[in-house]
Amino acid sequence: MSERTENPAPQKSQARTGWVSTVAVVLLLGLALAALAVVGGRSLPERIGPPVEEIAVEQVRMSPGRIDLTVRNAGPDPVRVAQVFVNDAFVDVRGGEQPIAPRRSTVLTLDYPWQEGQPYLVSMLTSTGLVIEHEIAAAVETPTGGRDLFAVMALLGAYVGIIPVVLGMLLLPVLRRIGKGAMCFLLAVTVGLLLFLAVDAVFEGLELGERSGGAFGGISLLALGAILAFLALTLVDRWLHHRAHAAGERGGTRLALMIAIGIGLHNLGEGLAIGSAYALGQLALGAALVIGFALHNTTEGLAIVSPLLASARPGVLRLLGLGLIAGAPAIAGAVLGAGVDNAELSLFLLGLGVGAIGQVVVQIAPALRGGEEREPGPVAAMDTTAVLGVAVGVAVMYATGLLVVA
Template identity: 65%
Template sequence: MSNVRIATLRSWVPTIATLAIVAIVLVALAMLGGRTLPERQGPPIEQLAVERTDLTRGVIALTVRNTGPDPVQVAQAFVNDAYVDLTGGEQPIERLEAVTLRLDYPWQDGQPYLVSLLTATGVVIEHEIPAAVNTPRASGGFFAVMTLLGTYVGIIPVVLGMLFLPTLRRLGQRGTRVLLGVTVGLLVFLAVDATLEGVELAESNGGAFGGPALVVLGAVVAYLSLSAVDHRLRDRQQHAQEPGGLRLALLISTGIGLHNLGEGLAIGAAYAVGELALGAALVIGFTIQNTTEGLAIVSPLTRQRRPTVLQLLGLGILAGAPAIAGALLGAAVNNAELSAFLIGIGVGAIAQVVVQIAPSLRDKAGKILAPATASGITAGLLAMYLTGLFVV
């Protein structure tokens, strides 16, 4: 063995020894630490979060998870103060364990119900069903509806917005900066709106796996991942001499696509529990709002050579198609933790895109927030706010 390898191995000895000491201490604490501490005083802390409500004719099935520190034994169940037969909760529910409780009750379509779970210690945990509706089952027709809905609210609006590229090409250099400012305003609004939605969704489910921290985790993961992708694209651009506008359009399309994934999750989940009114109002509302996303994608291409039809179509599908996947996943899984994490990914992706666009907003004096650019950002924010009013 060479001297270099011996020196390398010796340099790792302190690190290995430190890891071994840490592992030994952790094992000792796990085995002995709990025995040396006094028992907690007071009644047990019992918390259950309802993760999913599944309604079939004459049955209400609740998937509940123990989000507290102590085991929970469900003793009885009531629906609108009426005692109902309960199966599925015979054994105590351990921390972070999830079980499905089956309540036999002749519910009626469209009626509100209040489900009360009584634990063995007398704690009452309530869950409200605003309007009972038969839970849709995964079938060919179900997947077809979700695919069609995702196409309506995702791909079609984005492609329609991209059709304005020839009109946008007539803008001068100052007009291009204003347009990029509008893009930043659109993206910032999407990021803020998604953050609020993700935090609210995470908090509504008991926070067993981190709550709002899942949104932050998703955002950081997406930001770092897209930064790595951007670095790779920059290297390819330098070797192949690709136009920078196409690279930025690709990043914008990716960021919007990840946002539309979260949007599709919300749509699919709302459809699964009967809270989504399918119809022309929904389609038109999302078309008006998401058309602005297409404008954001093509805005970096106004000063570049003409992209091919296949390139534009690819950008549109990349931005819009995730809405289909989100709708399918949201309707089939309907998991709040997963939805919060994916919404966070969309937020982080949008934040990374905004950082990429910011240098292009500088005017000749080097100012990013020049009056014209600031006006564009404000216009983007207002456009997203006003078009959002059309979404029911």
């Protein structure tokens, strides 16, 4: 007796009809919103009161006898900069002749014989008489781009990113000799390390949000980057899971790759901060910086290899690849930060690191849970060893962070 086969034609027709209906509804909704914006905007009365003027200084570039300010209109109304004063002294300014439209930026060039290391207060007087101030804590010549700057930033990124991470990964042969309980402890230490990185990035983002003009959301960019990174890494994890299942690989390799990606996104934001500090003359280069970051970021290499303890011995090329994924973004961030001092970009990249780390912690957390007899709740479900490991991880990151002298 032959089996009855269903005709796929009606199913395809229903699916096609569903897509057409969805597109039609979306188009209709878009037309309705467009009509509402046109009709509603014309029917509302004009705003009563003085214009709202907000200017945010996004970048300061200093060269001998000259200060270039990149300013953005963060308010809803056009703003024209009429005069500029530096330390209460009137200076010639170029670039502010035309009003700056909302969310647009322009460069104000000030002719001023500044002295290195001295503080300056820039006061911008708008056409309505509003004074907007920006403080330069210590004047320092902005390094120009080129191969020399790229070489310095690449070397600095390698010192604080690639080399420490790879050094931490060299502990893998030693860690393989420990027992199952110690492996759980190390995974918990990894969670503590990652949690500290995430919290540290959030606090740094809150500080950057105060300097941001808010034209593109300010601190909201931190949340946007975190959400997008979390969702993106969730998709990457699903893809890696199916690929590893098809190839018969253990889950440790996949988790190690996810940790490397998460740390890499964090190091991208860290490198950006280092490059910006170097461009502003706020970074003290020297042995203290290299040693501090080496000790601090070596723990990141330990976090990467922890999931590999129960897996087959990975090859040297795979370990090197994981190290590059985690550490190389520090080079890109340092180069980008030295040329672009933008609070909004820094906030978004910090958010990417926070979201990526959050997704990785979610992946590791199930391995830290105890038996089913445990009480419900995220903390109660963890073994005492795991709780202690998380605390140790946080303490280690805090202690090594004190050695980073900026």
